[in-house]
Amino acid sequence: MSNVPAPTLDDLQGDWKIVSVGQDGGKAPFFLPWLFKAKLRVEGDRYIKFMGENIVEKGRLRIQPGPEFSIMDEFIETGDDSGQQHLGIVRWVGKKLEHLQAKIGDERPPGFPYGKDSPVGYAMMKRA
Numbered sequence: 001m002s003n004v005p006a007p008t009l010d011d012l013q014g015d016w017k018i019v020s021v022g023q024d025g026g027k028a029p030f031f032l033p034w035l036f037k038a039k040l041r042v043e044g045d046r047y048i049k050f051m052g053e054n055i056v057e058k059g060r061l062r063i064q065p066g067p068e069f070s071i072m073d074e075f076i077e078t079g080d081d082s083g084q085q086h087l088g089i090v091r092w093v094g095k096k097l098e099h100l101q102a103k104i105g106d107e108r109p110p111g112f113p114y115g116k117d118s119p120v121g122y123a124m125m126k127r128a
Contacts, residue, residue, distance in 0.1 A: 006065040007072075007090050007097060009045060015128035016040040016097060022122035025115060039128060047074060057081070063090075069112060072099065088120075099123045
């Protein structure tokens, strides 16, 4: 068990640059997040996802801190998946934020780490 507090909604306020992404146990080439300029903005309990200057999704966040990581659920209000939700978890890795997210309709990831058998989405973020 870590002695680092789990992320809170207050901790997540502001802009987060995506520095690494993956899906289903793999990771995308290191340059893709830089190329697509993926970013997450959190304002209050609202979030916006960007690709460059284009908004790709907006919605509402629910954060529930736990002993080792926080539950982070995204209730999607705009974009291709409007009306759906992503069930996820987040934790601190140094000053970066590591996020695991279930596919729509799947159960929340049970915990970390992300590995070759993980059937979820992965993102590592740092302050923009």
